[in-house]
Amino acid sequence: MSDFKSKLPDLKELGEMTKKLYKDISNSVKEIIGTYKQRHPKNKDEAKVDIRNDVSADKKPAKEAESTETDKDNKS
Secondary structure: OHHHHHHOOOHHHHHHHHHHHHHHHHHHHHHHHHHHHHHOOOOHHHHHHHHHHHHHHHHOOHHHHHHHHHHHHHHO
8 A cells, every 4th residue: 555655646746737737728628718819700890901911921922921921039
């Protein structure tokens, strides 16, 4: 019986595991909510602006999109 108990995590380890699990779940839920809000804005005017921006970004070739991102990073 003592061998089995030694294999189980103690209360401190369980607390650390629970804390990590809660933090990861919390971050995932916040990310999901943020993505949903971006895709489904409250105002229709905001949706039109976002769609226009998304379409123009999609039409750029991948090389141009990468070069503009690196140019922004270099200027900062």
